[in-house]
Amino acid sequence: MGRRPCCSKEMNKGAWSRDEDQTLSKYVAIHGEGKWQKVAQNAGLNRCGKSCRQRWLNYLKPGIKRGDISQDEEDMIIRLHRLLGNRWALIAKRLPGRTDNEIKNYWNTNLSKKLQQQQQQWQPPPPSSSSSHKHKNNLTHKHVLVAPQTPIPRRLKAFHYNNNDNNNNNTSISPCSDDNNEEASLTDFLIDIDDNDDDQMLLVTDNDDDHRHNSKLLEEQSNPSSSSLLSSSDQCNNLFMSEKFDPLETLLDVELKRVASFLGLKN
DNA sequence: AAGGGGTGCAACCGCCCCTGT
DNA sequence: TACAGGGGCGGTTGCACCCCT
Structure with missing residues (x-):
């Protein structure tokens, strides 16, 4: 007995059209967030409720920032990831306008690579050094990324x-x-x-x-x-x-x- | 110009937790 | 208390785009 799929196979999948975005935005503006299964039904969207929720929270919701993650935001992501591990939702809460999905993608496409590069390139500075040391990709050794050594339990109680x-x-x-x-x-x-x-x-x-x-x-x-x-x-x-x-x-x-x-x- | 590989990112999948019954 | 359904979340996939040869 397999798990029952949350959506029927007849549902639309893939990229959202502009019409679908408008329909969803209008519906949520009137009725508010939540009850995503009903949103999909009542708004006339042939989409899974989860898909509606994700589309709204990650792209359509007012205040969402797209792209151009600043150096400050990057530093914050690095520090928070060091603290929390892959708990993207928690990290996103600390970065206004950023979504967990975007941060997760940014980490996977940019920061994890820097991490790998730095682990190969970075060497401890001499103890008496008094200034930051530039490395390739313009990071000082103050920005060295350190991955959690032990996986954090997925949800802490x-x-x-x-x-x-x-x-x-x-x-x-x-x-x-x-x-x-x-x-x-x-x-x-x-x-x-x-x-x-x-x-x-x-x-x-x-x-x-x-x-x-x-x-x-x-x-x-x-x-x-x-x-x-x-x-x-x-x-x-x-x-x-x-x-x-x-x-x-x-x-x-x-x-x-x-x-x-x-x-x-x-x- | 073509096609092959690499990259970024939107979206899907499935697990887990919470809540209502 | 047990169960079912919905929502939250992180991992993964697939596709469009870009660059290089």
Whole structure:
């Protein structure tokens, strides 16, 4: 017994015509988004509901930007991808007007190639260096791309809060996964490209100050009234149960401040 | 001019999660 | 609690276009 296809074979497929775009745009403008199966039916589009949704969200929705990804946006994509892996929807949320599909395509066609090139070309600068080093394709070594070393579980539900050593404040937070074999620490991917002038690229480890700083931020946000008296499992549960707390969002906020600083942006 | 290979990107596919019943 | 359907998401495909020979 195979899976039932979501669309009949008689549905239109392939590129959308201008008429179809107009029909869909008009319908959504009047009735709003959602209920995509009904959109397809009621608007008279011989298209799968999913196809309508994708067309609207990726191309027709007002405010969508097309092409010309700026250097700043590229830097942001690189940093976010390092943080999140292939979670394009989350990355897209941080880039106004950009869609997950566009970012995914941009990564696959441009950035992944740069990654490969840089892994071949980049060599660590001498320790005493005080300026950025230009490489081919005009990237400084500050822009070195680093792929996640461990795949992130496709969807995270919560984070484990590990308090390994209370005396040493050696705490860490890692994602909880449905599949223990896939468990990975999000902070494993936090690679800090030094903003200082010493041009050192640092791998953030469980013992790193930045990591502890991020973990502390997570801890404080999840439980402002000091969680130090709670057990690890209680703290994990608190993170999980808090409606307002989104671990990835929080890590993103921390990371975005660093990116803004890195790019010299004030806001 | 032709055709073969490479590239970019729109769109499809299928898995997973959430929600309603 | 179990199930079904819809929606969200990431991976993959297929095609149009471009460039090179």
